[in-house]
Amino acid sequence: MSPPIVVTRSIRLDPDELVETFMRASGPGGQNVNKVSTAVELRFDVAGSPSLPEAVRERLARLAGRRLTLDGVLILRADRHRTQERNRADALERLLELIREAAIPPPPPRRPTKPTWGSELRRLDGKKKRGTVKSLRNTRPDSD
Template identity: 65%
Template sequence: MSIRVTARIAIEEDELQEDFLRASGPGGQNVNKLETAVQLRFAAMASPNLPEAVKARLVTLAGRRMTKDGVLVITAQRHRTRERNREDALERLLDLLREAATPPPPPRKATKPTLGSKRRRLDSKTRRGETKRLRSGRPED
């Protein structure tokens, strides 16, 4: 079964690998005997369903979560139950993939300031200088 990321991109469930481990932090006795934390692994660089441009942006966005082998690792341990942590990890993966799938904005074209904006800037500088000059106790020139 495939998981829909965007309108054009879907990943297969068998591309995901889940490992369960003991969560750190508070949780009472459960923290010592239940493995509720989820470590979700997605081999992003080996995935045939991701375009190359998305893979390149994903490497940048993932940062330390991407291994040298191109595997994206997401660890979820916010919730007390295994099922909620699984949902959380999957949602975080999909959010990251959606962000990588959005193309970057076009580069900004440099423009010159308008004549009006130059005049407004100089007028405000003149007014500010006048205010400061009046604060000083020295006589006017």
């Protein structure tokens, strides 16, 4: 049995919850691309994971977007690097980042406040002064 993967202080993932499949990467790379299965597809069952609290599960599902299947499985594909090991580490790190971001609680809702009495007076005073300045611009000298 492998040691659990530490995501945050309170969240630890069992490595058995992760399913990795390897395939050939697309794009340039010469013969290496045609011969070696370096790309990694990492699958993590968000809906069925016992490691995630319910609130984190919901936020993770929202963050995952189109990478989440209808069954609640998160699929991450990594093929940036030339080696399988680096792609595996990249996919795992991206998964952990998503879970860490989902573990951050949302900010408390904003409570609307009224402006203070003093700030209202200052605002109205400023409006009066600007109005006075503008009205002085319109005065014409008396013509006799």
